[in-house]
Amino acid sequence: MGFHIVKRDTCPLWKKAGFYVVAVLAALVIGGILLFAMGVDPFAYYSRMFTMGMVGNKIAYKAFENYLKVFVPLALTSVALSLAFKMRFWNIGGEGQFILGAIASATVALKLGPTLPNAITLILMCLAAMLAAGLYGVFVAALKARFGTNETLMTLMLNYVALYLLIFLGETKADWNFFLQEKSARPVFEDFSALASFPRIMLGKFGLNICVILTFVIGALVFVYLKYTKHGYEISVVGDSTGTAHYAGMKVNAIVLRTVFLSACLIGLAAAFKVGTAGVLSTAITEDVGWTGIIVAWLSQLNTAIIFVVSALISMLHYGSVAAAATFSKVDSSFANMLQGVILFLVLTADFFIRFRIVRSKKGGSK
Amino acid sequence: MPEQYAIEMRGITKTFGSVVANNNINLNLRQGEILALLGENGSGKTTLMNMLSGIYAPDAGEIRIDGHPVTISSPEDSKRLGIGMVHQHFKLVDVFSAADNIWMGREKSGFALKSQRYSEIEEMSKKFGFDIDPRKKVRNMAVSEKQTLEIIKVLYYGAKVIILDEPTAVLTVQEIEKLFNVLRRMKEEGHSIIIITHKLNEVMEISDRVAILRKGEYITTVNTAETNEQELTEWMVGRKIDLNIDRPTVDKTRPLLEIRDLTIRNDEGAVAIDKVNFYIRGGEILGVAGIAGCGQKELCEAIAGLRPVQSGLMIHKGDNIVGLPPKAILEKGISMSFIPEDRLGMGLAPSLSITDNMILKNYADTPGPFVDRKTGRADAQRVIEELEVVTPSTETPVRRLSGGNVQKVLLGREIKAGPNVIVTAYPVRGLDINSSYAIYDILNQQKKDGVGILFVGEDLDVMLALCDKIMVLCHGKVMGVVHAHKTSKEELGLMMTGALDLTDRYEDKPAGIARDTNITEEHLNAANKEGEN
Numbered sequence: 012m013g014f015h016i017v018k019r020d021t022c023p024l025w026k027k028a029g030f031y032v033v034a035v036l037a038a039l040v041i042g043g044i045l046l047f048a049m050g051v052d053p054f055a056y057y058s059r060m061f062t063m064g065m066v067g068n069k070i071a072y073k074a075f076e077n078y079l080k081v082f083v084p085l086a087l088t089s090v091a092l093s094l095a096f097k098m099r100f101w102n103i104g105g106e107g108q109f110i111l112g113a114i115a116s117a118t119v120a121l122k123l124g125p126t127l128p129n130a131i132t133l134i135l136m137c138l139a140a141m142l143a144a145g146l147y148g149v150f151v152a153a154l155k156a157r158f159g160t161n162e163t164l165m166t167l168m169l170n171y172v173a174l175y176l177l178i179f180l181g182e183t184k185a186d187w188n189f190f191l192q193e194k195s196a197r198p199v200f201e202d203f204s205a206l207a208s209f210p211r212i213m214l215g216k217f218g219l220n221i222c223v224i225l226t227f228v229i230g231a232l233v234f235v236y237l238k239y240t241k242h243g244y245e246i247s248v249v250g251d252s253t254g255t256a257h258y259a260g261m262k263v264n265a266i267v268l269r270t271v272f273l274s275a276c277l278i279g280l281a282a283a284f285k286v287g288t289a290g291v292l293s294t295a296i297t298e299d300v301g302w303t304g305i306i307v308a309w310l311s312q313l314n315t316a317i318i319f320v321v322s323a324l325i326s327m328l329h330y331g332s333v334a335a336a337a338t339f340s341k342v343d344s345s346f347a348n349m350l351q352g353v354i355l356f357l358v359l360t361a362d363f364f365i366r367f368r369i370v371r372s373k374k375g376g377s378k
Numbered sequence: 379m380p381e382q383y384a385i386e387m388r389g390i391t392k393t394f395g396s397v398v399a400n401n402n403i404n405l406n407l408r409q410g411e412i413l414a415l416l417g418e419n420g421s422g423k424t425t426l427m428n429m430l431s432g433i434y435a436p437d438a439g440e441i442r443i444d445g446h447p448v449t450i451s452s453p454e455d456s457k458r459l460g461i462g463m464v465h466q467h468f469k470l471v472d473v474f475s476a477a478d479n480i481w482m483g484r485e486k487s488g489f490a491l492k493s494q495r496y497s498e499i500e501e502m503s504k505k506f507g508f509d510i511d512p513r514k515k516v517r518n519m520a521v522s523e524k525q526t527l528e529i530i531k532v533l534y535y536g537a538k539v540i541i542l543d544e545p546t547a548v549l550t551v552q553e554i555e556k557l558f559n560v561l562r563r564m565k566e567e568g569h570s571i572i573i574i575t576h577k578l579n580e581v582m583e584i585s586d587r588v589a590i591l592r593k594g595e596y597i598t599t600v601n602t603a604e605t606n607e608q609e610l611t612e613w614m615v616g617r618k619i620d621l622n623i624d625r626p627t628v629d630k631t632r633p634l635l636e637i638r639d640l641t642i643r644n645d646e647g648a649v650a651i652d653k654v655n656f657y658i659r660g661g662e663i664l665g666v667a668g669i670a671g672c673g674q675k676e677l678c679e680a681i682a683g684l685r686p687v688q689s690g691l692m693i694h695k696g697d698n699i700v701g702l703p704p705k706a707i708l709e710k711g712i713s714m715s716f717i718p719e720d721r722l723g724m725g726l727a728p729s730l731s732i733t734d735n736m737i738l739k740n741y742a743d744t745p746g747p748f749v750d751r752k753t754g755r756a757d758a759q760r761v762i763e764e765l766e767v768v769t770p771s772t773e774t775p776v777r778r779l780s781g782g783n784v785q786k787v788l789l790g791r792e793i794k795a796g797p798n799v800i801v802t803a804y805p806v807r808g809l810d811i812n813s814s815y816a817i818y819d820i821l822n823q824q825k826k827d828g829v830g831i832l833f834v835g836e837d838l839d840v841m842l843a844l845c846d847k848i849m850v851l852c853h854g855k856v857m858g859v860v861h862a863h864k865t866s867k868e869e870l871g872l873m874m875t876g877a878l879d880l881t882d883r884y885e886d887k888p889a890g891i892a893r894d895t896n897i898t899e900e901h902l903n904a905a906n907k908e909g910e911n
Contacts, residue, residue: 247727248727256727258682258714
């Protein structure tokens with residue numbers, strides 16, 4: 012007697028959704044036990060976290076604006092990564108591409124910002140960031156196409172090259188280094204928020220940053236691109252089987268280069284949005300969106316629409332934990348990272364139960 | 379007292395999801411007999427045997443060995459109970475020697491590799507009458523040697539019951555004869571053998587009894603001496619079926635595709651196709667026979683433009699297609715479909731829907747940036763109806779379909795494009811009788827429409843019946859092109875192993891060069907010039 016695993020044929024949508032909801036709830040329970048062990052009331056903490064400190068707050072609209080600042084780069088990066096992942100190109104280099112994009116757009120802001128009007132500076136910042144990040148990504152794709160290198164390792168290592176370049180720029184006090192404040196004796200990144208800043212559409216007191224709208228527009232475009240265009244079709248064929256793509260007469264290398272360039276470009280754009288909103292560089296400018304974006308893309312099973320929902324939830328987790336940390340000093344805001352990890356783990360478990368079920372072995376049959 | 383069986387399976391049921399692979403199967407194996415397990419693809423033969431070898435556990439039912447009920451929950455259990463299985467796809471480590479492949483599965487073999495393992499295994503294989511070099515690496519072995527090694531391996535572990543899963547699929551006629559002699563000898567020594575196959579002539583030749591499965595159900599077990607091929611087919615398929623393959627006579631056209639002095643290298647850089655000459659006319663099927671891996675794949679890929687050509691000419695209706703990109707070759711009306719061993723590797727994108735697979739070769743032809751799925755869906759619907767593809771809808775991913783239906787989708791798409799040359803490799807690989815005959819009908823219909831067909835196959839009986847001419851390859855060289863109605867399996871077998879070379883059979887006509895060729899001096903001169911550069 013024992014148990015064994017049997018593959019499910021189909022799983023109705025409500026059941027799938029049910030499994031995922033149970034997984035997320037279970038993750039919250041595990042987090043709750045941890046909070047309880049630390050002597051924090053889990054209910055109070057969670058309610059603070061999920062309302063992101065907006066309830067009973069006079070400037071709640073401010074909190075929502077800040078929440079969107081977390082959401083935009085994450086959503087756009089996840090959408091961008093899903094483009095490459097759909098082609099089974101494992102772009103783990105979101106971080107590096109984001110950083111290069113950030114450096115490029117900051118360069119434009121600092122060098123051209125003083126002379127050009129705000130709108131033109133912003134457009135140039137976006138283009139520069141897209142080009143820099145795109146080239147950084149396509150470099151790896153070209154190596155893969157030409158020499159068959161492993162893109163996972165290459166993009167991963169280039170993340171650190173980019174990160175240390177940024178740290179170098181942030182810590183080297185020198186005449187040439189226009190990224191730093193001239194007047195400060197300590198190395199501090201120069202603030203350029205006065206030179207270039209994305210405009211906001213005011214809805215009462217609440218200012219809707221134009222980046223939010225652009226992100227949704229790009230999301231919709233990517234959805235259509237992947238689903239209905241010839242390019243999107245080529246991406247899914249190459250992702251499914253390169254042999255078949257060759258056989259169908261597709262120029263596989265060109266498709267790979269094009270798609271990776273596009274993917275990295277959009278990550279660069281996310282960086283430009285971030286830099287153009289924050290108005291200053293920082294060594295933590297990415298806020299790990301290159302990593303978190305991978306998780307979001309997979310949790311959403313590369314579906315563009317679901318990416319937006321999942322990014323919203325994960326951003327809520329991150330921003331909420333920062334808000335909650337203000338009240339609960341015992342709980343560091345990295346609690347969100349832990350919770351995110353548990354959720355990922357349990358959602359994968361839920362995936363298993365969606366695909367398989369466990370049944371009891373029977374003895375017998377006709378004698 | 380009831381008869382004591384080597385193996386008794388009672389009421390075995392195994393399901394995968396909602397698919398019932400085995401339903402209430404009863405199977406008995408007598409001591410010292412050869413039992414053939416016969417059934418179409420997907421009838422549950424391999425699943426049933428995998429439960430004996432410990433790969434799957436039954437959902438319900440009982441297995442008895444020598445009258446005692448047993449639980450087999452792992453391959454180790456199976457080994458301990460004296461059951462050995464030779465799988466269809468060999469389970470050998472390529473870089474290990476023969477002896478090490480046997481040695482590594484041994485329990486208590488100690489920490490160090492001792493050199494006496496070579497002599498021990500050599501002695502043992504001599505005892506059973508095999509001739510094998512224990513130091514030879516598996517990757518240097520021919521297919522039949524690997525199979526012998528697999529058999530020695532199960533004997534080494536003291537198997538009393540030996541299961542062979544489609545052992546003859548990869549062998550030549552002569553090698554099959556050798557294998558059967560080995561099986562007969564093992565039977566005399568008291569081993570009980572189950573052999574899975576769907577070749578009826580082999581069943582009749584080797585087995586004592588035949589057990590038949592159909593769609594996961596146990597049908598019956600009969601004594602081989604008391605039955606015949608027609609009766610077995612009816613049990614297997616569930617209805618009467620005509621076993622003859624048609625070979626319609628069609629007026630042939632001038633050569634459509636001519637191959638002259640073609641040399642192609644394989645992925646490792648070795649010569650895979652060596653100065654090959656042949657031609658295909660419209661309205662004929664040219665078979666290509668050869669042991670697996672004799673350059674068939676490289677030849678197909680080169681014709682489709684997927685593999686660079688070292689030297690030589692490929693002339694299609696008077697135009698040289700060497701060096702053209704795959705897309706341009708497609709546009710000339712040359713269709714290539716290759717069914718690899720995993721059946722999905724080339725020609726189809728398995729996770730995409732039937733519709734998406736239909737538009738694979740012509741999606742780029744419509745204007746504008748968007749994919750035209752409407753036409754694709756209509757095409758998919760037509761292929762589904764005309765070729766009787768069993769599928770829930772046009773949007774079902776291809777990998778969810780069963781093998782026969784996958785191959786129908788592939789061929790359906792190729793034919794839909796209206797090609798004038800069809801290159802098809804192993805189109806019935808792994809298909810059951812019904813689906814195979816459906817595919818032969820499709821090919822014959824194309825032949826009647828004046829299409830030239832290159833048919834790379836494995837089953838010589840089928841090729842003899844279906845093809846007009848058969849070209850035999852051996853290590854990339856042509857051993858001759860023979861008329862299918864004038865040759866025999868034995869002759870083909872000898873040519874496949876390289877023992878018989880018929881290229882110079884006709885003195886007045888070099889083999890593989892058409893009298894009314896489209897190849898001109900100009901082509902040859904151009905090719906020579908290129909060779910000089």
